[in-house]
Amino acid sequence: MSEAWIPLLLSLKVAGWATGLNLVLGTAVGLLLARRRFPGRELLDSLLTLPMVLPPTVLGYYLLVVVGKRGWLGAWLNEHFGIQLIFTWQGAVVAATIVAFPLVMKSARTAFEGVEPQLENAGRVLGLGEAALFFRVTLPLAWRGVLAGVLLAFARALGEFGATLMVAGSIPGRTQTLSIAIYEAVQAGQDDEANALVLIVSITCVLVLVLASRLVGGSTRK
Amino acid sequence: MSFDIDFKKQFTGDGGRSFELAIRFCTEARRTVIYGPSGAGKSLTLQAIAGLLKPDEGTIRCGGQALFDSTARIDVPARGRGLGYLFQDYALFPHLNVRQNVGFGLRRGWLNPSRRHAAEAVDRWLQAFELEAVAGQRPHQLSGGQRQRTALARALVNEPRALLLDEPFSALDPALRTRMRDELDALLARIGIPMLMITHDPDDLTRFGEQQLLLQDGRIA
Numbered sequence: 001m002s003e004a005w006i007p008l009l010l011s012l013k014v015a016g017w018a019t020g021l022n023l024v025l026g027t028a029v030g031l032l033l034a035r036r037r038f039p040g041r042e043l044l045d046s047l048l049t050l051p052m053v054l055p056p057t058v059l060g061y062y063l064l065v066v067v068g069k070r071g072w073l074g075a076w077l078n079e080h081f082g083i084q085l086i087f088t089w090q091g092a093v094v095a096a097t098i099v100a101f102p103l104v105m106k107s108a109r110t111a112f113e114g115v116e117p118q119l120e121n122a123g124r125v126l127g128l129g130e131a132a133l134f135f136r137v138t139l140p141l142a143w144r145g146v147l148a149g150v151l152l153a154f155a156r157a158l159g160e161f162g163a164t165l166m167v168a169g170s171i172p173g174r175t176q177t178l179s180i181a182i183y184e185a186v187q188a189g190q191d192d193e194a195n196a197l198v199l200i201v202s203i204t205c206v207l208v209l210v211l212a213s214r215l216v217g218g219s220t221r222k
Numbered sequence: 223m224s225f226d227i228d229f230k231k232q233f234t235g236d237g238g239r240s241f242e243l244a245i246r247f248c249t250e251a252r253r254t255v256i257y258g259p260s261g262a263g264k265s266l267t268l269q270a271i272a273g274l275l276k277p278d279e280g281t282i283r284c285g286g287q288a289l290f291d292s293t294a295r296i297d298v299p300a301r302g303r304g305l306g307y308l309f310q311d312y313a314l315f316p317h318l319n320v321r322q323n324v325g326f327g328l329r330r331g332w333l334n335p336s337r338r339h340a341a342e343a344v345d346r347w348l349q350a351f352e353l354e355a356v357a358g359q360r361p362h363q364l365s366g367g368q369r370q371r372t373a374l375a376r377a378l379v380n381e382p383r384a385l386l387l388d389e390p391f392s393a394l395d396p397a398l399r400t401r402m403r404d405e406l407d408a409l410l411a412r413i414g415i416p417m418l419m420i421t422h423d424p425d426d427l428t429r430f431g432e433q434q435l436l437l438q439d440g441r442i443a
Contacts, residue, residue, distance in 0.1 A: 116313070118309055118311070118313045119313050119315060119316075121269075121272075121274050121300070121307075121309075121313070122307070122309060122313040122314075122315070123315075123326070124273070124274065124299070124300040124301055125272055125273075125274070125300050125301070125303075125305065125306070125307040125377075126301075126326055126327035126376070126377075126380060127301045127302075127327050127330075127380065128301055128327075129301060131332065132330075132331060132332050135332040135333070136326075136332065136333070136334045137315060140317045140334070141316070141317055
């Protein structure tokens, strides 16, 4: 049983990083889409939502093209910083972040659009700058929706399989996350291990969903 | 204390319908009322003065100071204009109680005032508006009159140089409207802060319109 903890901890590490990155990026882009009017706004929304609907293998392929050794970003990262994303856990973080990103962005956008712009104007006339306004008015009124999206993103990142496998591979102890370990266990006929891992993932996801729906439900209550 | 306003702003709505706001007036009165039908551009005018809407060109001067001047490239942000604004629906912060709402503008930085936020000015205004009993309550628990008083206290606690009022009584039922009108009248007489009100209610015009302006189709008649 003890080796079951290794992929679990790795998955938590990858999903944790992906969630943290999405908390910042998804919230920022969600706020931008909710509050700024610019040409191509809906197109940007659609493009950034693509990872949610594209087959993970397609996404993984794109990632390989971009951050692979010969990819334009991959080559640049390697040359200037010595960073390699392919077959590393950092590569798995990139894959999980992109796959889960739309969940945070969408819920953040909806949550921020639900904040009455007049309340922000009230804050402005009362002397607040834009940053203070965000932390004192906008975020307190939208945090439930944002957090619900972040929780879903965590669950999604935890379960990420396809893109991660293509980018990071399945190196036990290094890039073999929980979902990939399940696949390997089933392939190798290790049913006991597969059972344990499946149970862990299922329970975690149910908990996250319950928590997320509670948060969203609470925001519509007066 | 005076308002010297001369600005233009072009709006293009969906379907190519366009509307031009071309506001030009000057007032020295302590109480000025801009009267006009809905859709005439009253709220937009008030927002431009407060710095919530940027005109295409022109000047907005308040008490001799340029708040906006397109040729001199002056555009003082709303937070620096020192104007009190009473919103039509009051725009009270629903996540804060009455005390926090009133003390909102006194507190700088990224944190809201605490629930028991103690400031001498806040207590003074809570007392003046008889809001002490409901100081711990949230806006949705208040009556219409209490909401308006809270919004007024919140605007006045910052000691604005003038008060901008957007249809202050339209959200109230007729009986309360009469009472709140008396209250505001008495308050303005007591504190001596100049006010600029926009309204479509003729009763407001006769009561508060020391200087009366008529706004129609985006222009002061």
